[in-house]
Amino acid sequence: MADSKPKLQVSAIKNGTVIDHIPAKHLFKVISILNLEHIKTQITFGTNLESKKLGYKAIIKLSKVFFKDEDINKIALIAPHAKLNIIKDFNVTVKRQVEVPDQIKGIAKCGNPNCITNNDNVNTIFYVIPKDNEKVVLKCHYCEKITDPEDMEVF
Amino acid sequence: MKNKSLISINDYSKDQILKTLDLAEDFEENPKQRLLEGKVIATLFFEPSTRTRLSFESAINRLGGEIIGFSSQDSTSVKKGESLKDTIKTVSNYCDLIVIRHPLEGSARYASEVASVPVINAGDGTNQHPTQTMLDLYSIRKTQNTLENLNIFLVGDLKYGRTVHSLLMAMSHFNTTYNFVSPEELRIPEEYKMFLKEHKLQYKEHIDFTDIISEADIIYMTRIQRERFSDPMEYEKTKNSYMLRRDMLKGVKDNLKILHPLPRINEINEDVDESKQSYYFTQALNGVYTRMAIMSSILGVK
Ligand SMILES: [Zn+2]
Numbered sequence: 227m228a229d230s231k232p233k234l235q236v237s238a239i240k241n242g243t244v245i246d247h248i249p250a251k252h253l254f255k256v257i258s259i260l261n262l263e264h265i266k267t268q269i270t271f272g273t274n275l276e277s278k279k280l281g282y283k284a285i286i287k288l289s290k291v292f293f294k295d296e297d298i299n300k301i302a303l304i305a306p307h308a309k310l311n312i313i314k315d316f317n318v319t320v321k322r323q324v325e326v327p328d329q330i331k332g333i334a335k336c337g338n339p340n341c342i343t344n345n346d347n348v349n350t351i352f353y354v355i356p357k358d359n360e361k362v363v364l365k366c367h368y369c370e371k372i373t374d375p376e377d378m379e380v381f
Numbered sequence: 382m383k384n385k386s387l388i389s390i391n392d393y394s395k396d397q398i399l400k401t402l403d404l405a406e407d408f409e410e411n412p413k414q415r416l417l418e419g420k421v422i423a424t425l426f427f428e429p430s431t432r433t434r435l436s437f438e439s440a441i442n443r444l445g446g447e448i449i450g451f452s453s454q455d456s457t458s459v460k461k462g463e464s465l466k467d468t469i470k471t472v473s474n475y476c477d478l479i480v481i482r483h484p485l486e487g488s489a490r491y492a493s494e495v496a497s498v499p500v501i502n503a504g505d506g507t508n509q510h511p512t513q514t515m516l517d518l519y520s521i522r523k524t525q526n527t528l529e530n531l532n533i534f535l536v537g538d539l540k541y542g543r544t545v546h547s548l549l550m551a552m553s554h555f556n557t558t559y560n561f562v563s564p565e566e567l568r569i570p571e572e573y574k575m576f577l578k579e580h581k582l583q584y585k586e587h588i589d590f591t592d593i594i595s596e597a598d599i600i601y602m603t604r605i606q607r608e609r610f611s612d613p614m615e616y617e618k619t620k621n622s623y624m625l626r627r628d629m630l631k632g633v634k635d636n637l638k639i640l641h642p643l644p645r646i647n648e649i650n651e652d653v654d655e656s657k658q659s660y661y662f663t664q665a666l667n668g669v670y671t672r673m674a675i676m677s678s679i680l681g682v683k
Contacts, residue, residue, distance in 0.1 A: 340506050342487035346465050368487025369508055370389065372572060 239268075242289040244311040245301070250274050250282035252304040257286075258380045259300050259333055265291060279307060295325075300333055302326040303375040306360055326362055328354055334380055336366045337373035383681035386493035386500040390511040390547045395554040398518060404674035404683060405519050405667070412670070416682040417446030423476040424450035425468070426503075427483040432643065432665070433503050433513075437480050440672035449475060466495045473497040478680060481505075499679050507543050512675060513642055514547040516668040521552075521599055523667070524638040524660060528555040532596055536562040537603035537623055537648055539569040544642045545603055549573055559584035560593065564619045567609060589622070595632050600625070600658075602641045602648050620647065627652040640664050 248256050250273050262269060268289040277283035292312065301308055302324040312320035332349045343350045343366070351367035364373045382397060393401070408414065422441050426434055429452055441448050465483070469492045472479060481492050482503040489502035489509070504510040522528050533552060535545050539561055549559065549569075559577065561569045561584060568586060577584050587593065594600070605623055610616040624647060625639065641649055641661040653659050677683035 336487075338486060340484075340486050342465070342483075342485045342491045342505075345485055346488075346491070348466075348487075348491055366487065368490045369485075369506070371486065371508075 238316060239270075239287050239289045239313055240316055242267075242287065242291050242313055243293060243298075244288075244313060245286045245298075246283070246309045246311065247277065247280060247307045248284040248286065248301070248305045249280050250284045253284035253286075255304055255378075255380050256284075256301050256308075259304075260293070260297065262286075262288075267291060296327065299325050299327045300330055303330065303334075303354070303362065303364070303378070306362075326354055326356075330354065330364070332381070334364065334373065334375075334378045336369060336371070337377060337379075338366065338369050338371040341366060341369035341371065343368055382678045384499050385679060386496075386502075387511050387675060387679065388490045388493055388500065388502045388505075389509045390514040390551045392511070398515070398551065398554065401515060401671070401674050401678060402519050402522055404678060405515075405670040406523075408670045408673045409667075412443055412673075414443075414677075415445030416677050417441065417444035417680065420446045420478070420680060420682075421476040422446050422448055422478045422480065422676070423472050424448060424452075424480045424503075425472065425482070426450070426452035427481070427488075429454060430482050430504060433482060433510075436665070436668040437503060437512075437672055440669045440676065443669070444673055444677060446676075450480075465492060469496050469500075478676060501675065501679070504543075507541055509547055510543055511547065512668070512672055513544050514551050515675060516664065516671040517544070517548050517601070517640060517642070518551055519667045519671050520638075520640055520660060520664040525598060525636060528552070530556050530558075531598040532558045532560065534560045534562060534590060534594070534597045534600045535569075535603070536590065536600060536625075538567045538605050538609060539563040539603075540567040541606075541609055542603045545569075545601070546573060548601065550576070553577065553580050553582060557582060560590070560597070561586045562588075562590040562623070564588070564605075564623070566615075567605065591629060594629060595634065597637055598634060600637065600639045602639065602645070602661075604644075604646050604648060606646075624648055624650055625653055626650040627656055630656060630658055633658065 253273050270287045273284035274282050308324045310322050311318045330352050336343045336350055342348055352364035354362050355365050357363050424437055434452055438448055473496045478498055479496055479500045480503050481489050483505050486506035486508040489505040493500040502509055502511055539545050605620050607616050637658050638660040639658045643661060643665055
């Protein structure tokens, strides 16, 4: 018997971006943070794939899509170990880890129901504050309360 | 500090805090200074708070300024009607400074971003009430002759009490030692302990403070509110165990003073009122001088 490890059942792309090592439970949040529903080119998803590091991970392959750093880095809040592969002509040209931004604007809902941003038409702004073991929390610019990215609701 | 809004006590540096306190001292010695003559100040109270409003309006009157504004009877009216942004933009046209009290957290910061005039936060929900903090600092400095190296006891609701949180942050500039005294369910939140650790400041937590009261320079009492407890029996038990009585004040330091943001429920027994340690009524009067100082420095007349 060949002892080949099971390969991802997601096909290769010619040009585009592969986002790997997304915690499986956060795949749908990542999709919404990156606004993928508005993308017209081919996208393939794989989820509940076994991962030594994460337990279960998800992967997204986007054909002909390249993100700005400031946009892709937003997913670091919930997928701090996510790996980015930029593919050109079937070759990986850039390989990097996402980086946690200092500030995020307009993507997450403040966890405090009594916050002005949940009651008036105000865009949210959060400061990303490091906590122990690579985790971060979000401090609302307005109400100054803390939201944990794990419970964060995405618009 | 000219034209700069005051939303959170953290907006002021140590130096700005001390300058404001010096100015307040000047107003206490010399209260008749009509520096705001010809200025219009809007006091927008989206929820009732008689004490805070009277203190601001007294300060404005003493400085010769004009007051426009409103005070809503109940905070539910915030939910209906026009947006905060529209109200603030409109009111900005009619005044030189806005004082806002609002039941939603973050409302004052937002108001300061849409207003064309400076804004003073007179309380935004459970978040910040910086003019209260400034008067607390003034009272502490006045009674201790310094803000440096003091041992402060914060007693009562340390979880939800915004005056406690703001005072804790403001006192971190002055090498303060903190003693937190509260029931288990109302302990000081983790984020503030983290903040003190980062600033290398000493703190201890206690369930009871009768044995350690002799170490205190300042005891800052706060209300324990019934609505913070899911179990009403628990509230009844707790409220009496955090009550300060006169017989507890034997053997305390000579300079000890007791502060309270008022109104109190029963956490300070009335027999303490006549003791030489009680300071909470004078503390409220200090609010007028500190608010005079804050408004005149923001409007650039002092
Ligand atoms: Zn908020």
